Amino acid sequence: MPQNYKAVTLTSFDQYADITKEVAKSLTARGVDIAAKGPEIHLVKDQLDRQALSLFSTGQVAEYELVYTLTWQIIQKGKDPEDKTIEVRRDYQDDPTKLLAKDRERELLVQEMRKEAADRLVRQLAQG
Template identity: 50%
Template sequence: MVAHWFKARLVLLCLAASLLVGCGFHLRGSLPLSQYPAIYVQSEAHSELAALLNQRFQQNNVARLADFDANKPALYLIRDTLERRTLSLFANGQVAEYELIYKVEYRIQLAGQEPQLYQFELYRDYQDDPNKALAKAQELELLLSELRQQAANRIIRQLARLG
């Protein structure tokens, strides 16, 4: 009886696993980029977004080319900027809340195709408190890091979609 129950669970488990694999399911953050064995990336010097993308490429076993090759895909990080817009003020006129707008503009050029331009914006609300300046500065850095992570993931998803 126990052996029959065990076999039935094993069959159900194998069936569920094959259905997940068959539908193209992948764990979040582990997009396959096997169609890109190597890629050329051009960005501003010391770009934190480019550093995150390089980490993602290493995780996906994609080599980074030192020079442009027309037969290989190329990613050009044109611009990534952060803007702040005032959302609310304290009674004394100081800013109480900002909206952070992270804008990214990039271009992807695949072998034998015209380059395609992409841009997007990511938004976060940020509450400021001048009495806790150090803590708020650290919170702002954390928000910026999260925005860059989200932007890198979005670019990787776009690359995976094109392939």
């Protein structure tokens, strides 16, 4: 991690959001002090969209593409905020006969997507 990002302030659209917790965990794992005065990492919003990829013969959606988007900023004193976007995509097969299992599978997939977005944010910071 570059020296100027060893200590940051992490702010978010929702301090209790799952993505906020994931980003904090990823930053801390890389040795970043997130409670310090320093450049501000601001999580602007996160969003999950899904698009139909294929249909069953009945017309029901058989497969979706899930798209998780994280919009964030680096705010440094004396500089304009840098807007950044991270997009994570996954295919998800639906089965209406296994509704509860598929709901749980989708939840786990979205958690994995959030973790990947948080890890990508930290990698982007590390690259300067």
